[in-house]
Amino acid sequence: MQFIYSIGTYFTGYILKIVALFNAKIKLGVEGRIRTFSLLDQHLKATDRTIWFHCASLGEYEQGLPVFEKIRAHYKSHKIVLSFFSPSGFEIRKNSLVADVVVYLPLDTKKNAKRFITLVHPELSVFVKYDIWPNYLSEIKKKEMRAILVSAVFRPDQIYFKFYGNLFKKSLFVFEHIFTQNESSKQLLKSIGYDNVSVSGDTRFDRVSNQIKADNRLNFVEEFKGDDLCVIVGSSWPEDETLFINFINNKTSSGVKYIIAPHNIKESQIKHFISKTKAKTILYSEIEDNSLADYDILIINTIGLLSKIYSYGDIAYVGGAMGTTGLHNTLEPAVFGMPVLIGPNHEKFPEAQAMIDNGGMFTIKNQEEFNETLKSLLENSDYREISGSKNLKFIKKNSGAVIQILDYLRI
Numbered sequence: 001m002q003f004i005y006s007i008g009t010y011f012t013g014y015i016l017k018i019v020a021l022f023n024a025k026i027k028l029g030v031e032g033r034i035r036t037f038s039l040l041d042q043h044l045k046a047t048d049r050t051i052w053f054h055c056a057s058l059g060e061y062e063q064g065l066p067v068f069e070k071i072r073a074h075y076k077s078h079k080i081v082l083s084f085f086s087p088s089g090f091e092i093r094k095n096s097l098v099a100d101v102v103v104y105l106p107l108d109t110k111k112n113a114k115r116f117i118t119l120v121h122p123e124l125s126v127f128v129k130y131d132i133w134p135n136y137l138s139e140i141k142k143k144e145m146r147a148i149l150v151s152a153v154f155r156p157d158q159i160y161f162k163f164y165g166n167l168f169k170k171s172l173f174v175f176e177h178i179f180t181q182n183e184s185s186k187q188l189l190k191s192i193g194y195d196n197v198s199v200s201g202d203t204r205f206d207r208v209s210n211q212i213k214a215d216n217r218l219n220f221v222e223e224f225k226g227d228d229l230c231v232i233v234g235s236s237w238p239e240d241e242t243l244f245i246n247f248i249n250n251k252t253s254s255g256v257k258y259i260i261a262p263h264n265i266k267e268s269q270i271k272h273f274i275s276k277t278k279a280k281t282i283l284y285s286e287i288e289d290n291s292l293a294d295y296d297i298l299i300i301n302t303i304g305l306l307s308k309i310y311s312y313g314d315i316a317y318v319g320g321a322m323g324t325t326g327l328h329n330t331l332e333p334a335v336f337g338m339p340v341l342i343g344p345n346h347e348k349f350p351e352a353q354a355m356i357d358n359g360g361m362f363t364i365k366n367q368e369e370f371n372e373t374l375k376s377l378l379e380n381s382d383y384r385e386i387s388g389s390k391n392l393k394f395i396k397k398n399s400g401a402v403i404q405i406l407d408y409l410r411i
Contacts, residue, residue: 001167005134006110013107028087032104037403039120040081043101048079053098054105056131057086059329061093063151063379064128066206066402068098071126074411081120085131089242108133117143118350120131124409126150127175128203134167137174149178150405151203153350154185163186179405182350198408201401208335209399216311220284221259224292225312228257229378232313234306235263235328239273240319240343243370245276247298250371256378263319263328270301273406307332314384315377317341327352330361334391339377339384341370351398360391 020027044050053068055061061084072080082099084090094102106112113135125140125147132149140147141215149172158163160172172178172194179200189197233244244258258279262269274281279296284305292298300309310316316333320326322343330352333340340361346352355361362377364370377384 001164002134004012005066005167009107009109009135013109016309025087029085029104032087032090033106036103036106037115037119039101039103041377044079044081044119046121048121049077050076050079050081050120050122052081052083052120052125052189053128054083054131055085055089055128057084057089059089060128060131060151061089061096062207062329063202063204064126065098066203066210067126067405070402070411071124071409072098077170078123081122088279100201105133105136107235108135110135110138113139117145121145124148127348129153132168132171134171137171138308141174148405148408149175150200151401152178152180152185153182154180154188155348156188164355172204177408179401179408181401195251198404201398203401203405204329204351205399206393206402208329209395210334211307211311212335214308216308218305218308218312220292221298221309221312222288224259224295224298225257226293228255229314230257230259230312231374231378232306232310232316232333233258233260234310234316234318234333236260236319237263237323237325238269239322240317241273241363243322243367244317245273247371247374249278256296258297259300259312260297261306261309263304264324265301267301270299273299281378295379310338311336313338315339315341315374317374319343321345321349321352330355331395334360337388337392339374339387340391355391355394358390358394359392360387360389362387 016026016030020030047340053064053072055064077091080099082102083105085105090102090104096102106116117139122145125145126395127149129151159168169192178189178194181198181202183199186197186199248258251255277297280294281297281299282290282295284302286299310333311335313333316338318328318330318333318340324345327342327346327349330340330342334355342352342361342363344363344365346363352361356363362373
């Protein structure tokens, strides 16, 4: 298995270099990994005491951030290394204040792993949710370094629980402790003989709970919304946006403003949306010297504002589950006490199903269901407020994962 994995990793590296010639996102990752070791050489010395945080992408970073911030505050004299595998994480958080150096994680070859761990020499490594790399963890074990995994979620169909997954299964045992999001993940670990496991919950609940305490004021949103109801469409894809185009064009409800924050802020996708809608639409990049109150739709063609924008919402729709790209963060709008709509493909997101069962989240399969659900929430204020309050209570009930992790680390 080790030989097959190694061959596959090298082969993946060559494939990525070829794909990078035609794909800008892949190119960022390929070029970024080339610079990793020089960045580590530049920022770290052999005498530095270090801690390593690793996330697959942006979602895992947001999930781990409450833990990262506490560790950063406690270990003030340590250098912090933050690594990402995906460009969608690195490119957005490459200037993160939680770390002294942010890098792409090189591919998991034995040579890369040995060089990376030697340069970083972390006293503690914190991995988030998944992205578990056998060679990196093998090097951590050889050097008898500490490592924990937080906010982990496991499913029976994963390789760790298959007869052919021994290499990956062994990697789990390198972690001195694993904090899972749910009981079923804990029991799966126990089924393979891993016992150093606690159900702490999802650190994202702590992350979004902190958002309420932040300064979320955005003057342009206040001007745009006025006294109208506001529907926030977060991380939308074309299949999500089609639902809103049809709904808005039919003028099902009046006195409603819509803020659309597409997942991909490509000009072609945004132009397509604008060409299809009959409502008066303005881009975030065009708001200067315009009277925002005159517009019905505001499209956010930039990044980094969505979590604050949610604070102005009365209803939210979160994209990704109408197609197969994967549901985006539903906790960010839920914490502001509003009902949330999503598509049907959410089976890998237990928090979504829990909020559906709790009555604060609504899953829709087609245009008819979408129209009916959104219209009901817009026109019935009691229904809307009761549904939203259920989401806020759910978040408060499930917060506290960070405290358990910090207690374990004795911080």
